[in-house]
Amino acid sequence: MDISIDDLADTLAEELAGYSQEVTDDLKREVKQTAKEMVTQLKATSPFDSGDYASGWTSTTESEGRNTVQVRVYNRKKPTLTHLLENGHAKVNGGRVEGKAHIGPAEQAAEKRLENKVVVMVK
Numbered sequence: 001m002d003i004s005i006d007d008l009a010d011t012l013a014e015e016l017a018g019y020s021q022e023v024t025d026d027l028k029r030e031v032k033q034t035a036k037e038m039v040t041q042l043k044a045t046s047p048f049d050s051g052d053y054a055s056g057w058t059s060t061t062e063s064e065g066r067n068t069v070q071v072r073v074y075n076r077k078k079p080t081l082t083h084l085l086e087n088g089h090a091k092v093n094g095g096r097v098e099g100k101a102h103i104g105p106a107e108q109a110a111e112k113r114l115e116n117k118v119v120v121m122v123k
Helices: 005-045 081-087 103-122
Strands: 057-064 069-075
Touching (some): 005 069
């Protein structure tokens, strides 16, 4: 069977494009899954008073293209408290309330999980 160089190049290009899209789709799926895992971690580690803040964590896909995905993790019930609870704040009558780091550690853990998943996928 004879195959021309042009046909070989076209066939290789098609196969590589298919593989590239497959990897991209897998990566997008992993990004969404990692965001869900981060939400679970935030619900477990957030300061708990009435429960509204801790239960308010969610994620949403902001945009998704052929080769990209943007997922946002946020607190839908008490969004204005995130900075205050993470970093602490001044009290009305003086003094300070210490912050409880929960967003930063969850973000770092999610980043590490996603990095590990990508390494496994690429191998």
